[in-house]
Amino acid sequence: MLARFKDLCLDAADAHALGGFWARILDANVVDTGDGDTRIDPRPARSSAESIWVNRVPEPRTVKTRVHLDLRLAEASPAALLAAGARLVREPDSETDWWVLADPEGNRFCGIPPGEGATGTGPFEMIVDSTDPAAQAAWWAGVVGGEVRDGDKGYATLVGAAGFPWDYWIFNAVPERKSVKNRMHWDVDLTDPEPTALIGAGARLLREPDDAVSWWILADPEGNEFCAFPPSPTD
Numbered sequence: 001m002l003a004r005f006k007d008l009c010l011d012a013a014d015a016h017a018l019g020g021f022w023a024r025i026l027d028a029n030v031v032d033t034g035d036g037d038t039r040i041d042p043r044p045a046r047s048s049a050e051s052i053w054v055n056r057v058p059e060p061r062t063v064k065t066r067v068h069l070d071l072r073l074a075e076a077s078p079a080a081l082l083a084a085g086a087r088l089v090r091e092p093d094s095e096t097d098w099w100v101l102a103d104p105e106g107n108r109f110c111g112i113p114p115g116e117g118a119t120g121t122g123p124f125e126m127i128v129d130s131t132d133p134a135a136q137a138a139w140w141a142g143v144v145g146g147e148v149r150d151g152d153k154g155y156a157t158l159v160g161a162a163g164f165p166w167d168y169w170i171f172n173a174v175p176e177r178k179s180v181k182n183r184m185h186w187d188v189d190l191t192d193p194e195p196t197a198l199i200g201a202g203a204r205l206l207r208e209p210d211d212a213v214s215w216w217i218l219a220d221p222e223g224n225e226f227c228a229f230p231p232s233p234t235d
Helices: 015-025 079-084 133-144 196-201
Strands: 003-012 028-032 038-042 052-056 067-072 087-090 099-102 108-112 122-130 147-149 155-159 168-173 184-190 204-207 216-219 225-229
Touching (some): 003 225, 067 184, 133 147
Antiparallel strands (some): 028 038, 038 052, 087 099, 147 155, 204 216
16 A cells, blocks of 8 residues: 545635535535645544545636545435535436536536435445546555445445445546646645655656645656655654
């Protein structure tokens, strides 16, 4: 294991508005970080959930988001999400039993009917578009640990990854290759002081720490950007 999953980040034209939307639908707290960005923190009753950073960027969204969350709904319809500002993209049909929705900046996510004992709306899996799901899942398992399943069904599932806060990390087969920077990405905490082993395993270095950032920006074998943070002194 070379790293642990740390948290999730979402690009936004208006970080305060988008952060407010996600905080509303997840029943979470939105925190103004003081630099134009926001952070969505789970309430104490849902402390097992993960914070999501919403980062202001100058460029608009131009293509379908290749990374998205699936939310388990608290109710049998997405009415509360629509009232909070979500847009309906696709209803359940003969092929799917979930709703495809979009947030106020057009980032798509899925709303799954509630399961037994559901007490609130929240993420339970992260989906990453991929041209080779089995290879991507295997590569990330080599980075953050866990077990790869379902590699021959058009998608591959990684479960048990270190630090991963949700049930499933799914790499889903799509025909198109990544063409622009992802609007949603994840961060990892390194087990070593530098990402040498990660780069040796096939990650590509995009940016080193400098006066503006104290972490490395890398890309996985299919070009998905992620940030790598050095271990904290207490690790």
